[in-house]
Amino acid sequence: MTDRPVLLQTIALLPSLERALADTYVVRRLPGPGPERNAFLAERGTEIAGVVTSAACGADAALIGALPHLRVISSFGVGLDRLDLAAAAQRGIPVGYTPDVLNDCVADMAMGLLLSVARRLPEADRYVRAHRWQAGGHSPFPLGRQVSGAKLGLVGLGRIGRTIARRAGGFDMELRYHARRAVEGVAWAHEPRLLDLARWADFLVIITAGGAATRHLVDAAVLDALGAKGFLVNVARGTVVDEAALLDALKRRQIAGAALDVFEDEPHVPAELLALDNVVLAPHIASSTVQTREAMGRRVLDNLSAFFEGRMLPSAAAN
Known part of the structure; x- marks a missing residue:
């Protein structure tokens, strides 16, 4: 027997985080x-005091309901759309996540994708590797789009949005944003x-x-x-983006291009999208740096430690 709290880990995490949890x-x-999961929950569900999960995996109402003594959830990531906050709130279960520590890396990735698609960097890389540059002027590389001084809509x-906006200021970009309501204390329109x-x-x-409220917010009309x-x-x-409408807009050159780190049915990407030259694609890696992932792991631990020591979670989701 042990007096250490029992945690349920739903997905593989950083090895350093897993070691720290086990300690x-x-x-x-x-x-x-x-069947194996069902049997596990029937046999072990009453032991579980905490769930450690990720934004990609989450914790749904069925899992929460199968853990009658669950007291806290700590999630590795900033997305909350796969965490059933309502089910947790009904039981008074606080939910921790890892905001703030990934703001810089996601903002960096956004600007990197923007530059890549505007200046056609992946396409330029393929052009050089295919020895087309050495072939002379028969197929000159097409012109890109200048980023400095352009108009950026967030x-x-x-x-993260405010962090991106500050990055854009370094490129002298004019900026406006859309949100359900105006944000106080910012200079952007x-x-x-x-x-x-x-x-x-x-x-x-x-x-x-993400989530139901923003599903297909960017639709054919917005792309048009x-x-x-x-x-x-x-x-x-x-x-958030209607992927079918986006694919159609890209194929018809209705928009100039797209740079995507996320997709509707990850990790599945439509084959037609893969075939297009006016897109830049990344495998959901905006927060994937050593520094950020280590900081996220520490926040998962900090949320758990705070709860079991009777303190407020450093990063609690509103539920």
């Missing part, structure tokens, strides 16, 4: 979906209508929350408003 807690690994102005923001912008960067000279960058959630 302090009794850690049980959740089996994959199916869909969302939370922690609020655009109440997303369609109007898209019509104005040269680059439309998506950095709003962005227009043939406009670029879309998504570092939020794939569900």
Whole structure:
């Protein structure tokens, strides 16, 4: 027997984080979906005091309901759309996550994607590797789009959105943003209508929350408003963009291009999207740096430590 709290780990985490968890807690690994998971929850569910999960995996109402003595959830990541906050709140279970520590890296990634698609950097890399440059002037590399001084529209102005906005200032970009309500204390112009923001912008960067409320917020009408000279960058959630409408807009050159770190059905990316030259694609890596992932791991531990020591969680989701 042990007096150490028992945690349920739902997904593989950083080895350093897993070691730190094992040093302090009794850690049980959740089996994959199916009979083995059902049997595990029936046998061990009453032991579990905390769940350690990730933004990609989450914790749904069924899992929460199968753990009658669950007291806290600590999630590795900033996304909350796969965490059933309502089910947790109904039981009075606090939910910790890892905001702030990844703001800089996600903002860096957004600007990197923006530069890559505007200046056609992946396409230029392929051009050189295929020895087309050495071939002379028969197929000169096409011109890109200047970023400095361009108009940047942000869909969302939370922690990461404001960090992106500060990065854009270094490029002398004019900036406006769309959110449900104006954000107090910022100098950037609020655009109440997303369609109007898209019509104005040269680059439309998506950095709003995922979930049902924002599903397909960027649809065919928004893409049409962005227009043939406009670029879309998504570092939020794939569900915010209607992927079928985006694919159609890219194929018809209705918009100039897109740079995507997220997709509707990850890790599955439509084959037609892979075949296009006017897109830059990344495998959901906006926060994937050694420094940021270590900071996220520390925040997961800090949230758990605070709870079991009777203190407020450093980063608690509003539920």
